[in-house]
Amino acid sequence: MTSQDFAPTAGTAARLPQERRVVTEIPGPRSRELQQRRIAAVPPGVGSVLPVYVTDADGGVVVDADGNSLIDFGSGIAVTNVGNANPRVAERVARQAGRFTHTCFMVAPYESYVAVCERLNRLTPGDHEKRSFLVNSGAEAVENAVKIARYATGRQAVVVFDHGYHGRTLLTMTLTAKNMPYKQGFGPYAPEVYRMPMAYPYRWPTGPANCGPEAAAQAIEQITKQIGASNVAAVVVEPIQGEGGFVEPAPGFLPAIAEFCRESGALFVADEVQTGFARTGDLFACEHEGIVPDIVTTAKGIAGGLPLAGVTGRAEIMDRVHGGGLGGTYGGNPLACEAALAVLEEIEEGGLVERARRIGEIMLPRLRELAGRYPAIGDVRGRGAMIAIELVREGTKEPDPELTAEIARRCHARGLLVLTAGTYGNVLRFLPPLVIPERLLLEGLDVIEAAFAL
Numbered sequence: 353m354t355s356q357d358f359a360p361t362a363g364t365a366a367r368l369p370q371e372r373r374v375v376t377e378i379p380g381p382r383s384r385e386l387q388q389r390r391i392a393a394v395p396p397g398v399g400s401v402l403p404v405y406v407t408d409a410d411g412g413v414v415v416d417a418d419g420n421s422l423i424d425f426g427s428g429i430a431v432t433n434v435g436n437a438n439p440r441v442a443e444r445v446a447r448q449a450g451r452f453t454h455t456c457f458m459v460a461p462y463e464s465y466v467a468v469c470e471r472l473n474r475l476t477p478g479d480h481e482k483r484s485f486l487v488n489s490g491a492e493a494v495e496n497a498v499k500i501a502r503y504a505t506g507r508q509a510v511v512v513f514d515h516g517y518h519g520r521t522l523l524t525m526t527l528t529a530k531n532m533p534y535k536q537g538f539g540p541y542a543p544e545v546y547r548m549p550m551a552y553p554y555r556w557p558t559g560p561a562n563c564g565p566e567a568a569a570q571a572i573e574q575i576t577k578q579i580g581a582s583n584v585a586a587v588v589v590e591p592i593q594g595e596g597g598f599v600e601p602a603p604g605f606l607p608a609i610a611e612f613c614r615e616s617g618a619l620f621v622a623d624e625v626q627t628g629f630a631r632t633g634d635l636f637a638c639e640h641e642g643i644v645p646d647i648v649t650t651a652k653g654i655a656g657g658l659p660l661a662g663v664t665g666r667a668e669i670m671d672r673v674h675g676g677g678l679g680g681t682y683g684g685n686p687l688a689c690e691a692a693l694a695v696l697e698e699i700e701e702g703g704l705v706e707r708a709r710r711i712g713e714i715m716l717p718r719l720r721e722l723a724g725r726y727p728a729i730g731d732v733r734g735r736g737a738m739i740a741i742e743l744v745r746e747g748t749k750e751p752d753p754e755l756t757a758e759i760a761r762r763c764h765a766r767g768l769l770v771l772t773a774g775t776y777g778n779v780l781r782f783l784p785p786l787v788i789p790e791r792l793l794l795e796g797l798d799v800i801e802a803a804f805a806l
């Protein structure tokens with residue numbers, strides 16, 4: 353088998369043809385019919401990037417109700433890192449479903465939950481003693497990290513950053529930076545949340561070279577003056593920002609913030625919900641600058657699409673909370689735990705960390721070359737298989753959300769599923785499954801190029 357025909361589980365062939373195939377308008381007639389039913393049944397507050405109704409998906413393609421086969425550059429928002437319907441995941445989940453589907457870990461426990469926690473403890477950055485527990489969503493993981501940090505420190509303030517995204521619950525939407533669509537009209541927000549400048553290299557006033565140390569100094573100055581360092585329970589940060597537009601903090605920023613936390617007794621919480629599980633070319637994005645967080649939150653890529661999330665932290669912090677203080681009915685559901693165990697095997701045996709690096713090595717030069725020809729591409733950034741381009745009006749850094757939406761539409765019409773992001777809505781982000789066949793990845797890049805040429 354060559355890298356051209358990379359298959360998720362060693363020795364298995366893809367179930368569906370790994371090809372782009374557009375046989376109707378996108379969305380096609382059957383999807384449009386289903387969209388009408390949806391409009392009558394589901395409130396518009398729940399959006400969809402591309403209303404094609406999915407009937408099948410495998411590896412790097414998503415097939416819709418009209419028989420179109422789309423190249424997947426979204427992975428369900430960085431979830432199906434090991435490929436959609438990964439055979440090993442599907443098999444373990446099916447086997448578990450035939451045995452027991454739920455007991456509630458808080459009622460009567462089972463081994464797979466413990467095994468997932470053991471692996472999270474071993475695989476997350478740092479070789480100190482750790483504990484983990486499991487919940488259902490990224491937001492729930494972040495919310496629990498804050499609960500634990502407050503409990504363990506006896507402090508209340510939580511520091512977050514510009515462009516940050518942490519979820520949609522009351523606390524996590526408060527932690528989230530962007531008003532529309534996440535916060536508008538949903539207040540009042542939770543108290544004791546403070547937002548600091550982010551080291552956003554492309555938009556830093558004095559340029560990317562100074563960005564890391566300057567942004568860290570500004571953030572630490574503001575924390576000290578506005579909150580008081582001794583009042584901070586936790587600093588919550590995404591090692592590469594996701595919804596905020598794949599903002600990769602300038603070098604030195606995260607280490608300086610981590611150092612501040614160490615000195616002041618605040619807990620450094622790395623929100624690895626989007627960056628985790630090989631996505632960025634490291635198992636966790638914090639590894640890139642050798643950061644060892646006090647608490648790590650994980651979700652998305654953890655279980656190949658089954659709803660699962662984790663909170664992993666230093667044993668002495670996690671063990672503080674009284675019995676019964678943490679948990680939830682479905683947290684660590686046995687089907688999701690089996691899926692997570694399969695995902696971790698796939699990442700290791702499939703060499704998916706290296707695959708993610710390879711995807712970045714293919715995508716970044718191609719997109720940089722494109723940026724050289726299209727001045728609307730102001731910035732190309734990201735690591736591994738978490739890559740983005742930021743679109744601006746020619747000759748300026750003024751965001752161009754209209755062009756961004758138009759390029760996304762053109763990609764969709766040609767059978768490439770891409771997502772947008774960013775505080776200004778002007779970022780196209782690419783999150784291919786790490787198992788995408790190389791030829792499909794290249795074809796996806798051709799589609800992006802054609803979308804600009806139009």
Ligand SMILES: *Cc1c(COP(=O)(O)O)cnc(C)c1O
Nearest residue numbers: 489490491517518519594625626
């Ligand atoms: C998606 C995301 C969340 C929220 O996860 P949900 O499972 O949607 O609740 C939190 N943090 C980051 C960084 C995310 O990307």
